[in-house]
Structure formats: structure tokens, C-alpha cells
């Protein structure tokens with residue numbers, strides 16, 4: 001069983017990264033969709049909706065993702081008649097978790113737009129949704145884009161936890177390889193490099209976007 | 224199907240849950256204190272005049288923030304022994320938590336230092352303080368105050384992240400949850416209860432940190448100019 | 458005998474020459490006002506005297522000691538020289554009392570009780586004894602600036618530098634600060650003031666220095682410079698522009 005860590009293992013790890021990618025993509029898109037709807041609830045003028053969305057964020061961000069994963073895993077396997085693949089369990093847990101970040105980011109971006117923008121849009125007869133769609137959102141997107149890219153990094157890193165419920169992505173693949181090669185340092189270093197390859201460019205992009213925005217938005221205060 | 228919830232089966236294990244909670248709290252507080260100390264040093268290094276020092280900190284931050292905490296833990300706990308560095312699970316866990324979260328506190332505190340105007344430093348210098356004295360008496364308190372909300376958020380994230388060290392066998396709240404559910408098979412109930420405990424810890428941190436903030440930064444009467452930073456989990 | 462002595466001091470920021478061969482002397486007990494357009498180098502001159510900016514050429518001596526980059530020497534220098542900034546620069550996290558005592562306890566290692574007594578004394582001097590326990594953001598701009606002056610006074614400086622200390626204040630608050638400075642002048646404090654308050658400069662100063670383009674363009678007693686006897690067209694124009 002015991003063998004040397006070789007190129008074959010590197011290929012296997014890189015190949016497993018496609019599941020990291022697939023899961024990240026699902027969670028990011030899913031989180032974005034749920035987050036989008038919940039953001040509407042979060043800024044709604046109907047207070048109970050607002051409270052619900054606030055509570056939703058509070059619970060998802062106030063508890064460990066790992067615990068959320070395990071809870072979903074057991075709830076879905078014990079309470080559903082059909083057996084769900086690990087990917088589905090992981091996708092549900094991560095999407096919901098990602099959505100809570102999306103809500104906070106986008107709510108913050110929307111609230112950064114001055115109230116007067118809403119008011120002047122209303123004054124030309126727009127409905128609340130139209131105000132958001134045509135006046136507020138286009139401005140808020142400029143503020144929200146950098147942290148949203150940052151959210152992608154959070155999601156990618158979060159997928160590593162699904163290794164612990166048995167989903168074979170790159171971290172789980174690393175556990176398997178290190179189990180047969182007994183070279184954990186090398187194996188996990190390669191795993192870390194794979195994550196770095198995904199996340200670093202996104203982090204740099206996020207930083208760039210943020211800097212560009214600052215240049216346009218806040219003229220240097222000098223004294 | 225037809226699952227009957229039996230929380231009694233979980234509460235039987237309350238001493239274990241209590242012990243896990245205490246470990247989680249102790250680990251979190253200890254690690255956070257270290258993260259603020261190292262984060263301050265990191266922020267100073269990040270702003271130092273020595274280019275190598277600046278770059279070292281930047282590289283550290285970028286590597287740590289762009290790889291998962293779990294993988295970092297595996298490297299520390301399973302990987303380092305092949306270099307002859309053997310850590311027990313608890314040490315590796317706390318070390319991992321501190322290494323990971325310091326990358327974030329460094330950036331947060333750096334933002335705080337940056338928000339302190341140069342004139343404050345000069346004003347300290349002009350009454351004869353040394354640079355070290357200026358930092359200790361003039362700069363650091365307002366700097367931390369400016370980013371206090373971000374530090375509190377990071378504290379919560381750190382505490383939630385401690386659940387991940389269960390993966391290398393540290394005995395804290397999450398690993399006790401695993402242990403309980405393998406003996407009583409009430410998985411859903413166990414995780415529900417433990418999630419509630421974590422939620423309570425989160426609220427406790429926010430509440431007590433707000434109280435602490437009022438004591439530490441009692442001078443602020445107006446709402447502080449908040450610096451929001453992208454906070455990250457995991 | 459002069460307490461401040463500048464000998465052909467030059468200072469540049471990168472390629473920009475901000476001070477060009479500036480020489481001047483300030484006698485002990487005298488009040489010197491520096492006037493001039495914005496950007497002419499007035500603040501930079503004061504900052505060099507206090508060692509906040511290094512100089513590239515020439516020499517500055519304060520109280521017989523040369524101003525160098527040596528940290529310890531700078532610490533000693535700055536305890537003898539009080540600097541009051543345009544933007545007050547009080548420490549926002551400390552009470553008025555602590556703002557004043559911090560230099561005494563931390564820098565001069567005085568006991569807390571002694572420091573407190575001194576703080577009360579200087580606060581009485583600037584008329585703010587009732588604000589002992591207030592925080593800076595509870596004070597008006599004029600009050601903050603008076604505390605900043607008190608903070609310097611507590612260290613018993615031999616020389617005080619004022620850099621446009623009333624420029625950031627609303628007109629109705631300028632008076633209370635100027636009054637404190639005038640009191641100091643009549644008590645014999647050596648001072649260099651950078652100011653745009655021409656009436657005040659005229660009434661309080663023994664000597665006026667007009668700076669232009671990084672040089673001391675013209676200097677003399679206030680009666681002469683403001684009394685229509687200015688020699689250079691630049692100063693004449695400047696004086697005309699500023700309320701005279």
C-alpha cells in the first residue's frame with residue numbers, strides 16, 4: 001500500500017480540484033441568488049420581512065459553518081427518504097452560508113448610497129423596485145463589486161470543510177493521498193498551492209477593484 | 224422518516240458540553256489576545272521602513288488568507304512532524320488559529336494605524352516623547368478604537384473557527400458533539416443544541432466586547448467613524 | 458543673547474526648495490512674528506526649529522544646542538520648545554488633565570500629584586480650570602487650542618512656536634486664544650508666531666519677518682513694516698492685501 005508521493009498524486013490532486021471548483025461555483029451562484037432575494041427582504045419596508053432576514057444572517061454568521069454542514073448532513077440523510085449525494089448536501093449548506101455574506105455585503109453597498117437618491121427617484125414617480133433597479137443598484141454595484149469578488153475567495157476556502165463530511169474535493173483527496181504515501185507535508189503543501197492558485201488572483205482582483213473605486217470616490221483630503 | 228426528537232438524550236451529556244464550551248471560550252480568548260498583540264506587531268512591520276520586513280508580512284498575509292484554515296491545520300499537525308516538529312493537537316490547534324487570524328488582525332490594525340493622522344504623532348513628539356512613547360500613549364488606543372468593531376467581528380469569526388480544530392482531534396465543543404452523537408445516535412439533536420451554544424457564545428462576545436469597548440474607549444461620545452473591512456470566515 | 462539662531466538654513470522636499478539660506482536670530486524674551494503668503498515656507502521653518510523636519514544645509518541652534526537628528530537630543534530640545542499647531546492636535550482619548558500631564562509623567566517622569574498640580578496651574582492660566590475632566594471633543598475649537606497651549610506651558614518651555622493657531626477657528630473664537638498669547642508675551646515668554654492676524658502681530662511683536670519664496674524677504678519692527686515704510690514691493694502688496 002505504502003508508496004512514494006509522485007506525479008500521479010499531483011495529477012490526482014489537481015483533478016480533484018475540479019470538484020472544489022464545481023462546488024464553489026454552485027455555492028457562489030446559489031448563495032448569490034438566495035442572497036439577492038434576501039437582500040430585498042433585508043431592506044424591505046415591511047418590518048417582519050426585515051427582521052426575518054436579519055435573523056437569518058445572524059444565525060448563519062453566528063454559528064460555525066462546520067456545525068451547519070454536519071447538521072444539514074444528518075438532517076438530509078435522516079429525514080429524507082432518498083439518499084442525497086454529498087455534493088448536494090455540501091451545495092445546500094455552503095449556498096445558504098454564502099448567501100448570508102452576500103446579504104451583508106449588498107445591504108452595506110445599498111445603504112452607502114445617500115437617502116436623497118431614493119427620494120429623488122421617488123419624486124419622479126418611480127416605484128420602490130424601480131428606484132432600486134434604475135437608480136440605487138447601478139450605483140451600489142460599484143461599491144459592492146470588490147467585496148463580492150472577495151466572497152468568492154471565502155466560498156472557495158469554505159469548500160475545504162466538506163472534506164469532513166466525505167465529499168471528495170481537493171482537501172479530501174489530500175487526506176487520501178497522504179494516507180497512502182505518508183507524506184502529509186508534501187501532499188498538503190500541494191493542496192494549499194492549488195487553493196492559492198484559485199484564490200490569490202481573485203484576492204488581487206478584489207483589491208484592484210477596491211482601489212480603483214477609492215480613487216474615483218474619495219478625493220484625497222489634504223491638510 | 225418519522226423522526227422523533229429526543230433532546231433529553233443530549234442534555235444527559237451536559238457536563239461534556241459544558242467542558243467543551245469552557246475549552247472553546249478559553250481557546251478563543253487566549254488566541255484573540257495573541258492575535259491582537261501579533262497583529263499590532265505585524266501592522267507595525269507592514270508599515271516599517273525596511274522593505275524586506277514589509278514584504279515578508281505581505282506574503283504571509285496573502286498566503287494565509289488565500290488558503291483554507293483546515294489545510295493549514297493539516298500542515299501544522301500532520302506535516303510538521305516530518306520536519307521533526309511535533310505538536311500535540313491543542314498546541315497545533317491554537318497555533319493554527321493564531322497564525323490564521325493574525326493575518327486578518329494585522330490588516331485591521333494597520334487600517335486603524337493608517338487612520339491616525341500624522342499630526343497626532345508630531346504633537347506627541349513636540350512635547351518630547353520618544354517614538355515608542357508616541358506609539359504607546361498617543362497612537363495605539365485611538366487606532367484600536369477606530370477598528371474596534373472590525374476586531375470584534377474577527378473575534379467572533381475566530382471563535383467560530385475554533386470548531387474546525389476538532390478535525391485534528393482537539394477536544395473542544397465540536398469534537399464533544401461528535402463524541403456524543405456517536406454514543407447516543409441523536410445526531411440532529413446534538414448538533415442543534417451545540418449550534419445554539421455557539422450562537423449564545425457569539426452573542427456573548429458581541430455583548431461583552433461592547434461593554435469592554437465602553438470602558439476602554441469611554442471618551443467617544445459621538446459615534447466613532449467606523450472603518451468597515453471585508454471580514455472573512457474560515 | 459539669542460535663544461534661536463539659524464545660519465543659512467536650507468530645506469527641500471525632493472526637488473522643491475522650501476527654505477533657501479534662511480538666517481535669523483531670536484533674542485531671549487522677544488516676540489517674533491512671521492508673516493507671508495501661504496506656501497512661502499513659514500510652517501516648515503517652525504518645524505525645522507523643533508526638529509520635526511530635518512534640514513539639508515546650514516545650522517540651527519536652540520538655547521545654545523545644535524538641532525540634530527539624534528533622538529535623545531531631540532527629546533531634550535522639544536521639552537524646551539513648545540509647539541502649538543494650527544489643528545490643536547489634542548489627544549482625543551485623554552481628558553484635558555491627562556492631555557497636559559502625560560508629557561509631565563511620561564516624558565519628564567514627574568509624580569502624578571505634582572503633574573496634576575501643574576496641570577491645574579496652567580489651566581487656570583488659560584482660563585479653563587473647569588474643563589479639567591472634559592474630553593477634547595466636548596470643547597469648542599478655541600478651548601481646545603487653549604488646552605494645547607496649556608499642554609506646552611506645563612513643560613515650562615523656554616521658547617514657544619505658534620503655527621497659525623487661530624486659522625482653524627471661527628472668528629468669534631479667535632479672540633480668547635489671542636488673549637492667552639498676548640498674556641504670555643507680556644509675561645516675557647520668547648515666542649515665534651506664524652500668523653495672519655496682522656493687527657495682533659503688530660501689537661504683540663517686537664519684530665516682524667516677512668517670508669516670501671522660501672526666504673526671509675524683509676524684517677524689522679512692526680511700526681516700520683506696517684507703517685508704510687516697507688522696502689520691498691512684495692511686502693507692500695502683501696500688507697495692502699491683509700487688512701491694512
Ligand SMILES: Nc1ncnc2c1ncn2[C@@H]1O[C@H](COP(=O)(O)OP(=O)(O)O)[C@@H](O)[C@H]1O
Nearest residue numbers: 470473475493494495496497498499500501502
Ligand atoms: N511634507 C511635505 N512634502 C512636500 N512638500 C511640502 C511638504 N510640506 C510642505 N511642503 C511644501 O513646502 C512649501 C512651503 O510649505 P509651508 O511651510 O507649509 O508653507 P506655509 O506654512 O508658509 O504656508 C509649499 O510649497 C509646500 O507645498
Ligand SMILES: [Mg+2]
Nearest residue numbers: 499500501621
Ligand atoms: Mg503653514
